[in-house]
Amino acid sequence: MKLTIFRLGVSFPAPDGGQNKVLDDIGLSVAPGEFVALLGASGCGKSTLLNAVAGFHPPTSGEIWVDRRRIEGPGRDRGVVLQTDALFPWLNARRNVGFGLRLRGVGTAERDARAEEALRLVGLEGKGDHAVWQLSGGQRQRVSLARALVADPDILLMDEPLGALDALTREQMQDLVLGVWQRTRKTILFVTHGLDEALYLGTRIVVLAGRPGRIVLDEPAAFGRAALADGGGGRIKSTPEFAAARERLREVIFTGAEP
Numbered sequence: 001m002k003l004t005i006f007r008l009g010v011s012f013p014a015p016d017g018g019q020n021k022v023l024d025d026i027g028l029s030v031a032p033g034e035f036v037a038l039l040g041a042s043g044c045g046k047s048t049l050l051n052a053v054a055g056f057h058p059p060t061s062g063e064i065w066v067d068r069r070r071i072e073g074p075g076r077d078r079g080v081v082l083q084t085d086a087l088f089p090w091l092n093a094r095r096n097v098g099f100g101l102r103l104r105g106v107g108t109a110e111r112d113a114r115a116e117e118a119l120r121l122v123g124l125e126g127k128g129d130h131a132v133w134q135l136s137g138g139q140r141q142r143v144s145l146a147r148a149l150v151a152d153p154d155i156l157l158m159d160e161p162l163g164a165l166d167a168l169t170r171e172q173m174q175d176l177v178l179g180v181w182q183r184t185r186k187t188i189l190f191v192t193h194g195l196d197e198a199l200y201l202g203t204r205i206v207v208l209a210g211r212p213g214r215i216v217l218d219e220p221a222a223f224g225r226a227a228l229a230d231g232g233g234g235r236i237k238s239t240p241e242f243a244a245a246r247e248r249l250r251e252v253i254f255t256g257a258e259p
């Protein structure tokens with residue numbers, strides 16, 4: 001499904017009674033199957049943009065559409081994964097994944113089958129009975145990803161999903177995310193602070209900068225697909241091309257303008 005953001009502006013009430021404009025005139029059209037890595041300095045409005053697409057808060061101006069439907073709140077067509085896993089500690093992995101289905105009245109057998117399938121997609125087959133406390137941080141984020149995938153959304157919205165993981169697990173999870181994207185062909189909007197992560201995963205890099213935040217860079221990237229073809233493992237990050245792309249991206253983020 002196509003995601004279209006038209007002239008999006010988001011403001012929040014400021015303490016002085018005025019308005020704090022966080023995003024201004026954001027336009028973005030994302031084709032089905034694209035993997036958009038969204039970067040920008042802290043506070044430039046990345047999460048605000050993601051939350052607006054998730055339908056968690058309404059735009060102050062502009063519109064967001066998924067195909068021909070205008071977004072007016074959260075919906076099953078968009079799955080969300082956040083930095084902290086927010087799993088229910090009293091439910092096992094399978095029941096956590098199936099929780100949303102349960103709310104929709106899906107019966108136990110179908111729910112468990114679909115949850116197992118989603119767990120398999122993230123490499124956790126056989127771990128459905130595990131309690132949340134028995135899982136590592138990386139495994140818990142995989143359960144969160146499975147929970148977002150189980151409803152078969154068209155779009156995955158991921159806000160720093162690997163941000164709380166140690167460096168090694170984070171690198172492994174990047175390959176896992178790439179694999180899930182390759183197998184499911186979901187459209188992904190992925191917020192990250194990591195330049196390497198953005199370049200390694202995205203088919204497209206979007207940089208927000210300024211206050212209010214605006215898009216200052218929007219361009220294709222090909223390292224992720226090359227990494228998939230090469231079997232992953234992060235090797236491509238050691239190439240001179242990757243280093244050059246990284247330096248350029250760093251400059252855009254720090255200066256807020258293309259070099």
Ligand SMILES: Nc1ncnc2c1ncn2[C@@H]1O[C@H](COP(=O)(O)OP(=O)(O)OP(=O)(O)O)[C@@H](O)[C@H]1O
Nearest residue numbers: 012013020022040041042043044045046047048049
């Ligand atoms: N619900 C809210 N009410 C008031 N202000 C908000 C709200 N949500 C975000 N903001 C403000 O909007 C600005 C952008 O926040 P946002 O979290 O979108 O930035 P970010 O780029 O994701 O930052 P970070 O990289 O640090 O997570 C901040 O100044 C923040 O204080």
